[in-house]
Amino acid sequence: MKKNNPMWKCVLRAAVSALTAFAVGQAAHAQDAKIPVVAAENFYGDVVQQLGGDRVDVTSILSNPDQDPHLFEASPKTARALQHASLVVYNGADYDPWMTKLLAASKNDARKTLVTAELVGKKSGDNPHLWYDPATMPVVARAVSAALASADPAHKAAYDANLAKFLDSLKPIAGKVDALRSQYAHAPVTATEPVFGYMSDAIGLDMRNQRFQLAAMNDTEASASDIAAFERDLRERRVRVLIYNSQATEALTKRMLTLAQQSHVPTVSVTETQPAGKHYQQWMLAQLDALGNALAANNAGGANKGTAQ
Numbered sequence: 001m002k003k004n005n006p007m008w009k010c011v012l013r014a015a016v017s018a019l020t021a022f023a024v025g026q027a028a029h030a031q032d033a034k035i036p037v038v039a040a041e042n043f044y045g046d047v048v049q050q051l052g053g054d055r056v057d058v059t060s061i062l063s064n065p066d067q068d069p070h071l072f073e074a075s076p077k078t079a080r081a082l083q084h085a086s087l088v089v090y091n092g093a094d095y096d097p098w099m100t101k102l103l104a105a106s107k108n109d110a111r112k113t114l115v116t117a118e119l120v121g122k123k124s125g126d127n128p129h130l131w132y133d134p135a136t137m138p139v140v141a142r143a144v145s146a147a148l149a150s151a152d153p154a155h156k157a158a159y160d161a162n163l164a165k166f167l168d169s170l171k172p173i174a175g176k177v178d179a180l181r182s183q184y185a186h187a188p189v190t191a192t193e194p195v196f197g198y199m200s201d202a203i204g205l206d207m208r209n210q211r212f213q214l215a216a217m218n219d220t221e222a223s224a225s226d227i228a229a230f231e232r233d234l235r236e237r238r239v240r241v242l243i244y245n246s247q248a249t250e251a252l253t254k255r256m257l258t259l260a261q262q263s264h265v266p267t268v269s270v271t272e273t274q275p276a277g278k279h280y281q282q283w284m285l286a287q288l289d290a291l292g293n294a295l296a297a298n299n300a301g302g303a304n305k306g307t308a309q
């Protein structure tokens, strides 16, 4: 991987659409050596693993669903893994700003970098939880598959087959989103943090208290009036469900969870990071099922009765 290819450097800077020219690394990979890949977040790592099978050696940096990823600081171990990677996948849109710093600190012209935010046209300031948008993973998967095939053209047929299988495996998620939309579009809901925002939009839910959620994400103080509005929504049952991010917890979000329980507003727990033992597809489906159950449980009573129709 020491080969210095000025054309490749140029492609790297020209960013994301130029997936075609991943020429570097072809010679460097022995026929049976695995492609070293680093994913900043474990759901991207999982997707790379599903697409690469036994041809890839994947390291995921954020993999603990008990830690707040918005507060993550990179360690020297993280930097070392990046140094030897042929392919790096990270989220971008300010979700993992430490990645940009680490990559800048360990220059490697033979390293291909895929940034999800750039692939789906999102930028700093947009809701960074892009993997909750059902439209995102198909785009990421295609880009990853193309990068793997370029790095290891001898196995292109296998990567193509894995991609087809992966895209197929996402269909139940799209189907569940459609089903929820047809039943619950415009239902008012709220959340402690914007992690589920894109999925909520895809279902067509009316997501309330977004300023409060941004404050929780950024670890800043929500305003007194935003807190009061959130509490009123729960106490008066103006929302059908509270979506609770169990990875971004502080006294205030916990208070909202308690208030929801006391007010008999169903709650759905979601995580930023993929739980151990689940693939991306199973994780998303499980959360959609939980949401469906919570929405169904709140059909009876409450100020919002009938608003879903």
Ligand SMILES: [Zn+2]
Binding pocket: 070, 129, 193, 194, 195, 217, 248, 272
């Ligand atoms: Zn978050």
